[in-house]
Every structure is written in structure tokens, then in C-alpha cells.
Amino acid sequence: MKHFLIAPSILSANFAKLGEDITDVISAGADLLHFDVMDNHYVPNLSIGSMVLQSLRNYGISIPIDVHLMAKPIDGLISDFASVGATYISFHPETTKHIDRSLQLIKEHGCKAGLVFNPSTTLSCLEYVIHKIDMITLMSVNPGFSGQSFIPIILKKISQTRKLIENSNYNINLAVDGGINIKNIRSILEAGANTFIMGSAIFGSPNYYDTIHMIRSVLSN
Ligand code: DX5
Ligand code: ZN
Numbered sequence: 275m276k277h278f279l280i281a282p283s284i285l286s287a288n289f290a291k292l293g294e295d296i297t298d299v300i301s302a303g304a305d306l307l308h309f310d311v312m313d314n315h316y317v318p319n320l321s322i323g324s325m326v327l328q329s330l331r332n333y334g335i336s337i338p339i340d341v342h343l344m345a346k347p348i349d350g351l352i353s354d355f356a357s358v359g360a361t362y363i364s365f366h367p368e369t370t371k372h373i374d375r376s377l378q379l380i381k382e383h384g385c386k387a388g389l390v391f392n393p394s395t396t397l398s399c400l401e402y403v404i405h406k407i408d409m410i411t412l413m414s415v416n417p418g419f420s421g422q423s424f425i426p427i428i429l430k431k432i433s434q435t436r437k438l439i440e441n442s443n444y445n446i447n448l449a450v451d452g453g454i455n456i457k458n459i460r461s462i463l464e465a466g467a468n469t470f471i472m473g474s475a476i477f478g479s480p481n482y483y484d485t486i487h488m489i490r491s492v493l494s495n
Contacts, residue, residue: 278463278493280486281340281449283308283473285321286420292326293333295477302482303490306338308451308471309360313345316369317418324351328358340364340409340471342390342451344417347371349379356383364388364411367399377406390451392417393425397435404442409469410435414462415452420473424453429465436466456485460492 282304287295296307309327314320327339338361343351346369355363363380367389370376380387388409391397393416400407412431415422432450439446449469450462459470470489479485 277468279305279447279449279469280476280489281306281308281469281471282476282482283310283420283451283471284477285310286473286477288477289322293330293335296330296335299476299482299486300335300337303486304337304476306340306361306469307335308473309339309341311341311343311345311351311355312418316346316366317344319418324354324358327355327360331359338362340388340449342388342411342471343369345369349376352376352379353383356380356385360385362386362388362409364390364409366390366392366417367395368392373399374403374406377403381406388447388449390417391431393428393431397431397438400438404438404444404446407444407446409447409449410439411449411451411469411471412467413452414450414454417452421478422453424455424458424462429461432462432465432467456488456492459489463493 282299312319312321340362341355341360343365377387386408390411414424414428447469450467451471454472455475
């Protein structure tokens with residue numbers, strides 16, 4: 275695994291030319307794509323479903339994709355997204371009645387499993403499922419929209435989660451989602467994150483290559 279992963283969130287991409295825009299962000303150096311699924315029920319916004327992922331895979335997008343489910347219920351969606359090429363499937367613990375069963379389902383489909391925690395959600399459910407997790411994502415905004423501001427107290431949660439991962443001895447990515455930009459990314463790295471999900475800071479910038487290059491140099495210095 276690389277020291278850190280830059281994961282552009284396609285929620286901020288240009289949906290009128292999604293394939294092209296994603297190809298550009300991949301050429302610019304993205305490590306992982308972040309695919310936000312919103313149902314206007316669990317979160318107050320509606321985005322894209324598995325048909326769009328299927329189209330992107332058919333178009334030739336082959337890099338790893340993390341499907342971030344902000345929807346309820348999720349077990350049907352897990353099967354849908356797994357069958358069209360999701361690499362990771364990440365969900366919020368409060369969106370399923372049976373966390374362990376949903377994680378199991380992801381694994382049975384051969385995908386990697388992630389749990390996503392809202393800013394005020396505790397990590398307590400990890401105690402008995404951490405061995406089934408490949409990625410923990412901490413929301414640093416309330417889910418539903420791109421372009422919101424990073425909630426500063428999440429830095430503390432990142433450090434706590436990093437300790438928890440280290441104590442577990444499992445190889446788990448620690449991702450942060452929401453409000454990350456060139457100014458605050460260094461503090462997020464120092465707190466212990468290794469995967470940086472970024473929507474508006476990348477897709478809203480004039481040149482993806484320059485932006486990702488700048489992000490990498492801030493992270494590496
Ligand atoms: C928010 C989504 C994020 C969002 C991040 O609910 O889960 O992935 O696209 O966008 P920015 O980086 O603009 O906060
Ligand atoms: Zn997301």
C-alpha cells in the first residue's frame with residue numbers, strides 16, 4: 275500500500291461529461307475514486323446508482339472505486355454495486371439492521387468492506403467487526419453535500435481511530451471525507467489519516483494535475 279491515497283469524490287465532477295472528467299482526474303494521479311450514493315432519505319440529496327458505475331466500468335475506468343453508500347436499506351445495493359465492479363463498498367452502521375451481515379455480504383461478493391462514521395457517531399460498533407473491515411471512513415462534514423467546511427473536532431477522532439487501528443494490528447485504511455483542502459490536509463495526515471477523499475478541492479480546481487501534484491507535495495514534506 276502507498277503511504278497515502280488521494281481519492282477524488284466524483285460528486286463534484288461534471289456529470290455532463292463524467293467519463294472524460296474521471297479519465298482526466300485519473301491521468302492527473304488519482305489513486306482511488308470515491309463514488310457517493312445518496313437516496314434523499316438517509317441524506318437530503320439524491321445522486322447516482324449502480325447503472326452509472328456500470329457505465330464507467332464499460333467506458334474503461336479501471337482504477338479502484340470506493341462506493342460510499344448514503345442510503346437505506348443497503349443489502350440490495352451491496353449486491354448491485356458488487357456486480358458492476360465496486361472495489362470497496364462502504365456504508366454507515368445506522369443504515370443496516372445487521373452490520374455484521376452486511377459486511378459479510380460485501381465479502382461474499384469479493385469486495386473490500388468499509389464502515390463510515392458520521393461526525394457525531396461513535397466507533398463503538400467496531401469492537402466486534404474490526405477484523406472484517408478494510409477501510410474506516412470518518413465523515414468530517416455531515417453527509418449529503420460537497421463543498422462544506424471541515425469540522426475541526428474530527429482531528430481528535432482521527433487520532434483516536436488511528437490508535438485503535440494500530441492496537442488492532444489489522445491493515446485498515448483510515449479515510450477522511452468532507453471539507454479537505456490544500457490548507458488543512460497536512461493536519462489531517464498528521465492526525466493519522468492515510469486516505470483523503472476530496473470533491474470540490476479537486477474537481478473545482480482549474481487543473482487537476484497541478485492540484486494533485488500540489489496535494490502530494492504538501493503530504494510528502
Ligand atoms: C459528502 C460526500 C463527500 C463529498 C466531499 O456527503 O460523502 O464525499 O463529495 O466533497 P468535499 O470534498 O467538497 O467536501
Ligand atoms: Zn463520500
